[in-house]
Amino acid sequence: MKLTTLIGAALLATTAIASPALADGPIADRGEAVERAHFQRDRETILSMAGDYKVRFDMQESTPWMEGYEPLDRKISGGYESVRVIEDTGTKIVLQHLLVVGDEGEEFVIKHWRQDWEYEPEKILAYTGPNTWEWKTMPERMRNGRWSQTVYQVDDSPRYAGWGEWQDSQGIRRWRSNWTTRPLARRDAVRHPIYDRYEGINRHQLTPTGWIHWQDNTKMMPDASAEDGLKPVVQEYVLNTYDRFDGYNTGAADAYWAATKDYWAAVRDMWAEVAEANGGITIEEEAETGTVISGRLLTIGNELQEGTIAQDAAIAEARALIGEATAPGAASTRRTAAAGADY
Structure with a gap:
């Protein structure tokens, strides 16, 4: 057999073996009926993440990629979280997370993160x-x-975005993102570390009792000598577990949302207007609070529920805050670390 024939056969064999592992390759058109079935199954999966949960956040730095760096000790935290579907247009599903904290009879609600799922979008709002x-x-x-999955911070400002395919393998339903850039979570930002972002892959997987959000993060720092201006510092693995549980005051979450949903809908619209008008969003962030207006936007929501501010006044103040903070030149040029929750 000629050498060229042997080489060709070897290449074909290699391709045949490697192809199933190319999870990020294009999905060939599977026909309208099959595509519709996949679409409906995907929708059911995303919608099934809504509910009431006991949540566990498990964070572990592992392999240092930079000599002399000592990985942090493992950190575990948790709480109770209600996830509600607040928008469903068919090709877009929005899930709002609401943390319920405090002792029985004295619970209060913290508006937590939000995840927007969009089918076959043309663009995503990515952290750069x-x-x-x-x-x-x-x-x-x-x-x-x-x-695509776009995650928003507690004040509905953007956090990160990625895209991927829902798949079934090994009897598990899962979604895996492309490589996604994220700002630092509060657990890291408040320490003012040498790294300033994560490059990670996010996975969402259904479990018999709920679902998990698994992050594979490489913590990166600026380095002008590196090819892309960044170098890796340490690897981190995060496993956020959502187990269905209603043994807490789930009504507190629903009461908060009933009182504030129109206000937060207006806030979402404002952020969207800024992003469309400016080709994105630029806003200064602080390690302790997230965006510089995050604290006030959340406080307005609490005041609205307590009845100490009228809804029109609340929306007007929020619009002014977002407009001023996102105006050209408003964001400081100093290095700041974004502060989010553990997601």
Whole structure:
């Protein structure tokens, strides 16, 4: 057999073996009936993440990629979280997370993170560096059959976005993102570490008792000598577990949302207007609070529930805050670390 024939056969064999592992490759058109079935199954999976949960956040730095760096000790925390569907247009599903904290009879609600799922979007609002989010085109060849997930912070400002396919393998239903850039979570930001962002892959997987959010994070720091201006510091693995549980005051979450949902809908619209008008969002962030207006936006929500501010006044103040904080030149050029929750 000729050498070229042997080489060709070897390459074909290698391709045949490797192809199933190319999870990020384009999804070939599977026909309308099959695509519709996948779409409906995906929707059911995303919607099933709504409910009431006992949540466990498990964070562990592991492998140092930089000599002399000592990985942090493992950190575990948790609480109670209600997840509600606040929008469903068919191709877009919005899930709002609400933390319920405090002793029995004295519970209070903290508006937590939000996740927006969109089917075959043309663009996503991606984090591109300190204080900055920009619209990024989702590659056309990668849109078929895929969903984007955009995560928003407690004040509905953006946090990160990625895209991926819902798949069934080994009897498990899972979604895996592309490589996604994220600002620091509060657990890291308040320490003012040498790294300033995560490059990670997010996975959402259904379990018999709920679902998990699994993060595979590489913590990165600026380095002008590196090819892309960044170098890795340490690896981190985060497992957020949501187990269905209603043994807490779930009514507190629903009462808070009933009182504030129209206000937060207006806030979401304001952020969307800014992103569309400016090609993204630039806003200064602080390690302790997230965006510089996050604390006040949340406080307005509490005042609205308590009846100490009228809804029109609440929305007007929020609009002014967002407009001023996102105006050109409003964000400081100093290095700041974004502060979010453990997601």
